[in-house]
Each structure stands twice: as C-alpha cells, then as structure tokens.
Amino acid sequence: MSISNQGFVQGAETSAPDIRYGVSANSSGGNKWLASAPSQCVSYASSHDNATLYDQILGSTGLASYGVRESTAVKMNKLGGAIVYTSQGISFMLAGEEMCRSKDGDTNSFKSHPEVNMIKWQNVVDYADVVSYYKGLSNIRKHFTPLTCADNSYSDAYIFNGNMTDASKQIAFTIANDTPGEWSKMAVIYNSDSAPTEITLKDTSVTEWVVIANGVSAGVEKLDEVSGSTFTVPAYTALIAVDKISFDTAGHECVDEDPKDHKCDICRKILSQHTGGTATCISKAVCDTCGEEYDELDSTNHNLEKIPAKDATVTAAGNKEYWHCKDCGKYFADEKGTNEIKLEDTVISKFSPEIIEGKGQSITAGDKKELTFKSNAAFSDFVRAQLDGKTLDEKNYTVKEGSTVVTLKADYVATLSAGKHSIGIVSESGTASTTFTVNAKAEENANNDTKSPQTGDSSNMALWIALLFVSGAGVIGTTVYGKKKRAK
Structure with a gap:
C-alpha cells in the first residue's frame, strides 16, 4: 500500500464496505474473503515494517510533516484505533501506534537505520491524550464479550445502518450482548467526514444511552447521556455508547482492590465515600483513604x-x-x-494633642527671643506649625522630637506685632494650640500717654483760666466805663 493512499479514516467513502465486514472479523456476510470464525481474523491498522498509522495519515493528507503533531491527524489516528478495538477478531497494533509513532514516512523499514525504527519515548508525553485514549479502548474491549468472543456466537448480534456494501463516510451499528453482568447493548458510530454528522441508529430498541467514548476520551466511565436514537458525532470521531439500564444495573460483583479510588475496578461505580479530615475556612477536608480534598470549605472553622x-x-x-x-x-x-x-x-482614634509646655508666654515687641512650645503629639505625626491660623514658613521655626517641640526663631519673633497671638502645632491626630502675648515697648506707652485726654481736676484748668480772663476783662471794662462817666 502506497503511503499516498487514503483509507476510511481519511474520508475515503469506498473503504466503508471493507470496514463493515472487518467489524465482524469477516466471519459473516459475503465479502471478498471469509473467515470461519473471529479467532481466524487479525484486525489492525498498521503493522511491522510498513508505514506507521500516523505516517500513513500524514503522507496521504499532507496535513503536516512526519513526526509533527497535527490536531486533525491525531483525531484520525484515534479513529483508526477505535475501529480496531471495536471489531471482532484478534486486535493487533504496531508498537507505538498509541503514541502516534513515526518512522519519517518509511514504508519498508526492515533494513532501515535503528534510529528510524526506534521508538521515541518522548511521544508518551507529547501524545499522552492518545495513549490514554487507547488504554480506554482496551478497557472497553475487555468488558464487552462480543468483541473478544472467538467463535460465531454473536454473528447475528450486529445491526448495521444501511447496506453492507454502501460507500459512506459514516458507519453505524449496534451489538447485542447476553453475557450476565455486562452491558446489554453497545452502539458504535464512526464518522470520517470533516464535519460533525447526526446519525440515527437503525436499531431503536434502546432509547437511553450512556456515552463511554468520544473523540477525546474513552473508557468505562460515563462521559454523557443521550435520549433517543440520534447522535451527533464530531468530525473524524468514533462514538461508543451503551444502554443506560445495563450500565446502571450491571450484575457483576463490584470489587475495589485499590480502595484509594473508591470505585469498582470493573464498572467504576463509586463504592465508598470520602471520609475523615477537617475542612477549614480556606481548605477542604482531605480524605483519610485517598488523600484527596472533598466537599466544601467550612466557613465557620477559623484559626x-x-x-x-x-x-x-x-x-x-x-x-x-x-x-x-x-x-x-x-x-x-x-x-x-x-x-x-x-x-x-x-x-x-488617637486623643487630640495639646500644648504641655510654653503656654501663656509673654515678650516685648522687638525682642529677639526664641519662643518654644511643646505638643504631646508624636513627632512622627507632625504636619506643620501655624500662627494666628496661617501656616508658618518652615524657615521661621525649628521642630524636633520630644514629643513635638516647635521653636519660633528669635529673628522672626522680633517681627511680631504687639498683641495676643495664637500658635498651633498641627499633627495627624489634631492641632495643639495656645496663645502668647507680645507687649508694646515702654516709650510707645509714653507717647500714647501724651495723646491721651486729661483726667481729674487738671482737665478743667483751661476753663478756669478762660473764666478768669473773662472776669478780668469785665472788671477793666467796668472801671473804664466809670471813669468816663465821672469825666462827664
């Protein structure tokens, strides 16, 4: 087979008939050749010295260079694996197929360099999702007898959609199973189209399904539930579902050899609950059995x-x-x-501060004398000093610790006008304030006295002098008048 040839997983419709017959291990029907029983048929997608499945996909589609991870090619690889694991007969695969092994496109590597044939174990990490998917497919196969039965006991258990020889990008069928303790019916749908497709099963005997494999995951745990007989299958995807009744009530005896997962090793049913541990306000309880967190936080359990x-x-x-x-x-x-x-x-809040030293000081105007005031506020809280409600320029005072000590500089004090002044030491916790007095100089007081109105008897002296003058004038006038009269 040329590496450029495409098969069903790449979307080749004409390959559909061979896939259908291969699903039943070519042990029934009228295909090109016929095996007498599934045990005489080996089902595989890649083998031996030929191209790996992943190389065949890349070589025939050109989606990417060999060995390069490409999302669509990975889906096709998973689809190929799903077809093999859901077919009767002896399932076989080339080592490394589950990790998208590449031989750089070599289709006959029996004599190629060991570096070509070697398995690159890093792929286990790089394609961990594919490895997990293949493990899940293997687990499904082990739990459904019709897929591994060596004889023709289940040759009549298959119901396919459409004719066996129809060309198509979709293949759908159901398988009935009478093995006690297992799923009673399985539905399998392959979609190799590049778009999602709705498929309605021909077998409508089951209307409630549990999906156990899709394009992402595969295994024996429930991934989804579907009511009815119609499924939506993504592009390049195999969908596997089992009837819900048997999934929920399978008659096997549940065993849990590893109690740490709390689940049945066969059906994955939960057999025990998380126990132990104590939830707190920031962390969930930790199970004593499995060591995992469970339930909710306890908003009332505080440290x-x-x-x-x-x-x-x-x-x-x-x-x-x-x-x-x-x-x-x-x-x-x-x-x-x-x-x-x-x-x-x-x-x-802190108490409001107050002045504890320097209250009620008094100086004379013009004195070059420092004035010091102490607030009981913390020095670290100091904001500013203010005089008479106005912020003081920092050059006019000093401030230091213990608690907060503000000193008005002498040169500045000498400029203050006479009268009462208020000083405030502003801190973050409030303002401590007090007053001090600047007295006028003595000579200014004397000048002020000469300008003041007289008090007591002296204030009437001018009046007495005026009256005396008027009286004297009257006497003189009387005398002159008397002389003139006598002269006449």
Missing part, C-alpha cells in the same frame, strides 16, 4: 487569634478587643468567629 483591647493615647491609636483569623484574614467581634467585622471597626 482565630485574640487581639486584646488597647487604650488610645495621643501618640498611638487604640483598639477594641477582637479576633483575627490567621488563615483567611477575616476579623470577628467574638471568639467563636460568628460576628464578622472590619478592621477599621476595632480602631479607637
């Missing part, structure tokens, strides 16, 4: 740490008593962790 109450001071905030979970980070007002709160709800 609580008590935070004692602390009084607030001027330099530090305080807090109410509360509990903090060291795992999930939540805060609670009670030791049982039932009353969740926010951290800010526990905070007691």
